[in-house]
Amino acid sequence: MLSIDPKQLETKDVHQYLLGAIGPRPIAFASTMDNHGNPNLSPFSFFNVFSANPPIMVFSPARRVRNNTTKDTLANCAATKEVVINVVNFATVEQMSLSSTEYPSTVNEFVKAGLTPMESKTVRPYRVKESPVQFECIVRDITALGEEGGAGNLIICEVKMMHFNESILTDQQKIDQHKIDLVGRMGGDWYVRASGEAIFEVEKPARKLGIGIDMIPPRIRNSFILTGNDLGKLGNVEHVPSDEQIEGIRKDPEVASILASSDDAYELRELLHQYAHELLKENEVQKAWSVLLTDKLNRN
Numbered sequence: 001m002l003s004i005d006p007k008q009l010e011t012k013d014v015h016q017y018l019l020g021a022i023g024p025r026p027i028a029f030a031s032t033m034d035n036h037g038n039p040n041l042s043p044f045s046f047f048n049v050f051s052a053n054p055p056i057m058v059f060s061p062a063r064r065v066r067n068n069t070t071k072d073t074l075a076n077c078a079a080t081k082e083v084v085i086n087v088v089n090f091a092t093v094e095q096m097s098l099s100s101t102e103y104p105s106t107v108n109e110f111v112k113a114g115l116t117p118m119e120s121k122t123v124r125p126y127r128v129k130e131s132p133v134q135f136e137c138i139v140r141d142i143t144a145l146g147e148e149g150g151a152g153n154l155i156i157c158e159v160k161m162m163h164f165n166e167s168i169l170t171d172q173q174k175i176d177q178h179k180i181d182l183v184g185r186m187g188g189d190w191y192v193r194a195s196g197e198a199i200f201e202v203e204k205p206a207r208k209l210g211i212g213i214d215m216i217p218p219r220i221r222n223s224f225i226l227t228g229n230d231l232g233k234l235g236n237v238e239h240v241p242s243d244e245q246i247e248g249i250r251k252d253p254e255v256a257s258i259l260a261s262s263d264d265a266y267e268l269r270e271l272l273h274q275y276a277h278e279l280l281k282e283n284e285v286q287k288a289w290s291v292l293l294t295d296k297l298n299r300n
Contacts, residue, residue, distance in 0.1 A: 024184025032076035041109035045185035055159035060152035086131035249290035
């Protein structure tokens with residue numbers, strides 16, 4: 001493993017390692033306005049949500065690494081205490097990228113990027129009409145993390161109004177994670193699209209008290225077929241199958257075929273673990289547990 005002391009690297013190299021490793025990062029497409037009414041629009045991937053009550057978001061316009069200058073967004077937030085954070089979906093990613101060009105402060109990025117400004121209800125900066133979700137915010141605080149190039153400036157924002165395009169909502173007025181089609185930032189020129197097979201569900205352990213991986217029998221826990229993700233799913237159950245369930249799974253055609261395929265107990269274990277691995281891919285966790293526990297070498 002390569003171990004690096006960041007103090008021994010140039011800031012640009014630290015920056016590249018951080019952005020390459022910490023991702024995908026959500027993008028705050030921040031719309032601001034200066035004291036003269038000039039709009040500004042710029043994306044920031046040092047961004048996330050940190051509280052629901054009150055609703056708080058934080059993004060960080062860092063000082064430029066190459067020349068230690070700051071961005072118009074930072075100056076505008078300090079001057080007016082207002083910002084609109086728009087989310088970025090796949091349909092707007094190229095226009096968002098174009099808006100990050102370092103135009104002079106008098107240039108309107110809405111115009112340059114071909115995006116439509118919409119009046120906000122509670123703040124002066126415009127919303128981006130093409131963005132599927134827009135958050136009108138006031139700036140509660142700005143915390144400078146340093147004075148050298150690469151130093152961040154945490155802009156702590158409180159959401160005062162939220163806007164959702166109805167096209168991304170379910171019948172229950174919830175956000176459909178497939179329809180919103182979000183984009184995340186990676187390192188270098190790379191992005192990721194949160195769509196299709198890139199989106200998957202992992203059941204939250206907080207909903208129940210899982211037994212934990214430490215309670216999985218060693219013959220299963222130490223399998224060379226089952227992955228860490230497989231074991232995580234197995235450890236998230238509240239209880240293992242009963243003897244009746246284990247006997248019942250023996251009548252499953254696939255399991256019965258495996259059990260009849262060989263007299264070698266170790267070979268059968270490998271086949272059962274492979275079948276359980278496939279079941280876990282489909283999140284059939286209880287069935288996978290039953291399959292694993294039919295192992296004839298079940299002493300440990």
